[in-house]
Amino acid sequence: MLSDTSLPVIRATLPVVGENIQEIAKRFYQHMFDARPDLLDGLFNRGNQADGRQQQALAGSIAAFARYLVEKPDQLPDHLLSRVAHKHVSLGLSPDQYEIVHEHLFWAIVDVLGEAVTPEVAAAWDEVYWLMGNMLINQERGL
Incomplete structure (x- = not known):
């Protein structure tokens, strides 16, 4: 699954x-919603945002x-992916939104971890992100 380098x-x-x-998650959501407040209506539940569940x-x-x-490189966490994919489909998440999440998530990772985030x-x-994202996108297309 992961490359020998990663x-x-x-x-x-x-x-x-x-x-x-x-x-990281807290800063990610704040940064994303500051840039894209339109995503807060309909796609993300305001209550789940307010109490931290999201x-x-x-x-x-x-x-x-x-x-x-890392621990089970020859297996896929199908139960995890299936649960997330079903939730995404129920919300109408589109594949292009993975790029938006990626942009803001990686901003937050660098914001929190700083210089520890080497190239x-x-x-x-x-x-890791795109392995998970692409698996989810493929499952979501099937649903």
Whole structure:
């Protein structure tokens, strides 16, 4: 699943990303909604934003997916992907919105982790994001 280049980087950085994922998610959503307030109406539940459930869902799914890639590289977390894909379809998420999320999520990662996000680290986490994103997009098309 992960490239031979990215696997050791994700393995090494997963603990620090995991420790900071809640703050990353919080800043990600704030940054994205500041830039794209239109996404707050209809696509993202304001109540889930206010109480932090949406941030926890995002944080949990990305961290779980990355952990799965490291610990069980020959298996896919189908249960996780299926649950997220069904939620996305119910909300009408479109494939082009993954690029919007990517832009703001990676801004937040750098904002929180700073200089620790070397080009190598950024490339490895970019690979994780697009592996998950493309798997979700494919599942969502099938639904």
